[in-house]
Each structure stands twice: as structure tokens, then as C-alpha cells.
Amino acid sequence: MQTKNLVLIGYMGSGKTTVGRLLSRKTGLVFEDLDALLEERAGMSIPEIFEKETEKGFRDRETALIADLVREGAAGRVYSCGGGAPCREENRRLLKEMGRVIWLDVRAETVIERLAGDRNRPLLQRPDREEAISRMLADRRRAYESAADLVVCADGKTPGAIAREIVKSLEDNHYEDTGH
Numbered sequence: 001m002q003t004k005n006l007v008l009i010g011y012m013g014s015g016k017t018t019v020g021r022l023l024s025r026k027t028g029l030v031f032e033d034l035d036a037l038l039e040e041r042a043g044m045s046i047p048e049i050f051e052k053e054t055e056k057g058f059r060d061r062e063t064a065l066i067a068d069l070v071r072e073g074a075a076g077r078v079y080s081c082g083g084g085a086p087c088r089e090e091n092r093r094l095l096k097e098m099g100r101v102i103w104l105d106v107r108a109e110t111v112i113e114r115l116a117g118d119r120n121r122p123l124l125q126r127p128d129r130e131e132a133i134s135r136m137l138a139d140r141r142r143a144y145e146s147a148a149d150l151v152v153c154a155d156g157k158t159p160g161a162i163a164r165e166i167v168k169s170l171e172d173n174h175y176e177d178t179g180h
Contacts, residue, residue, distance in 0.1 A: 007081060014154050023163050027078070027167065034085065046058065
């Protein structure tokens, strides 16, 4: 399998981090979580960034980080992106420059189940949590579709099965490296 980088996108709770770690082990690529990198560079957690700088401040930091990574030109990585990263057109363009963009598509019901006890997601700290998840997923669908080189349904599958499906798709030469 030849590819510069693999870039996992999808809604929060779709499995990007878990699948990314498995892909790293299966491919020998280095795993990097963009949210963790962003926290490291900011010197504060994502909830703190949202509190101090609002969502716009967080999104601006996210775009700057992605642009820095493209400029640095690192290869041999599996990147797990924040759920909202592909919502900006500039980010979609930059993510495609980073490598093969893989969308882990999930239904709202899957996200609701997976994130039932999670209190670390600023956008979900609200009384209408389930409705918000459904609405955000619908709103982001077009952005995910336009960014993705490969779409993998993550509903009802183990992270290992998803990782194997991605590797097989790449090995079947459906997504040859075009020199990005």
C-alpha cells in the first residue's frame, strides 16, 4: 500500500481515534490526533479553548494547525481530525493536500449510544443533546462528502473491522498515491 498520509474525518464518536491507532499498527504509519496536537500547542484543553476563545477561536486554531502540518509536509502518518474540521472549505482543501481523506460515516443513533456518558465535548453540553447530534450530523454531511476520498460506514462494526476495510480498499489500488 502506498500513500503519503491517511486522514480520518467524521463526526465525534465515529471512531476516528481508535481506528487511527489500529491503522497505525497495521500500516506502520505514525498516529497523530489533531485535537491532541492542538491542545498541546495551545497549552490548554479543548473545553478551555471553547470557554476562553469560543468555537470560532477553536476553529481558527484548528485551521492554523492543519495549514502548519501541510507546510511541514510530514509523510507516513495517520491523522485523526476533529469532527468539525472539514466544515471549513479551506480545511477540506488542506486535508486533501495532507493525504487520503477517509470519512467514517455513522448514524445519529450510533453517536448517541457511543457518547452517552461523555461530558468532555463542548458542543454537546446542552439539554437537547440527541437533537443537537442529529442536526449537526445532517449539517456536516455535505462537508464530509466533499472532503472524502473514501467513505466507510462505521455503524455496527468493530474498530478492527473498519481498519481492515480501509487497508483492503487502499491495497486494492482504489486509492493510489497521486503525489499529494
